[in-house]
Amino acid sequence: MTKMGMVIDLNRCMGCQTCVIACKVQNNVPDGMLWNRVLTQGTEEVDGVIGVYPNLKKQYVPVSCQHCENAPCVKVCPVEATYRDENGRILIDYDTCIGCRYCMAACPYNVRVFRWEEAVQNPNFNYGDSRVPERKVGIVEKCTMCKELTDEGKEPRCVQTCPAEARIFGDLDDPGSLVSRLVQMEKAETLLPEKGTEPQVYYLGLNGGQTHYDEQS
Numbered sequence: 001m002t003k004m005g006m007v008i009d010l011n012r013c014m015g016c017q018t019c020v021i022a023c024k025v026q027n028n029v030p031d032g033m034l035w036n037r038v039l040t041q042g043t044e045e046v047d048g049v050i051g052v053y054p055n056l057k058k059q060y061v062p063v064s065c066q067h068c069e070n071a072p073c074v075k076v077c078p079v080e081a082t083y084r085d086e087n088g089r090i091l092i093d094y095d096t097c098i099g100c101r102y103c104m105a106a107c108p109y110n111v112r113v114f115r116w117e118e119a120v121q122n123p124n125f126n127y128g129d130s131r132v133p134e135r136k137v138g139i140v141e142k143c144t145m146c147k148e149l150t151d152e153g154k155e156p157r158c159v160q161t162c163p164a165e166a167r168i169f170g171d172l173d174d175p176g177s178l179v180s181r182l183v184q185m186e187k188a189e190t191l192l193p194e195k196g197t198e199p200q201v202y203y204l205g206l207n208g209g210q211t212h213y214d215e216q217s
Contacts, residue, residue: 012166030119066199
């Protein structure tokens, strides 16, 4: 058993959207749906800025399921389709999900999507990892920390493909792992800590803070 978690260094993230596309392909996510998004802090635009020229600021914030220890989505699911597994991942049993969307209402991070209609894909066939379950119309879906890969001891596809190496994945229960050391040494922060959800996704450099782990790792 492990406690799978991730640290995302916002000082390295350059908003290239590689993680978004990698997630989409790996998990056979159709057109019009995203499990992973890269937001621009303080704006509602994909690539927005804060301030007035020439005094502008920009910070990209990748957001997907936070795999919370105290997950509200698990608590509200009436059929126990959403659950926390032995490795700390929040998963959905797609065969059990009844599409009530209580979990979507309970999640403060807005990281779940609902399949309203038959998938539209380009190319028009299932792509990505053949082990990823197909999802039917009328259910909720989201990031699984690439269960098919992480079950084999591999990194999630978003971590593997990030060209800036802004994502670090590992066991938060292992004090010697890089993710654990970054959380402790760099005072990594979580999104919306006031919600009490205890996410297992941490951020370095949130709100413009600097990080120094390169020379320490």
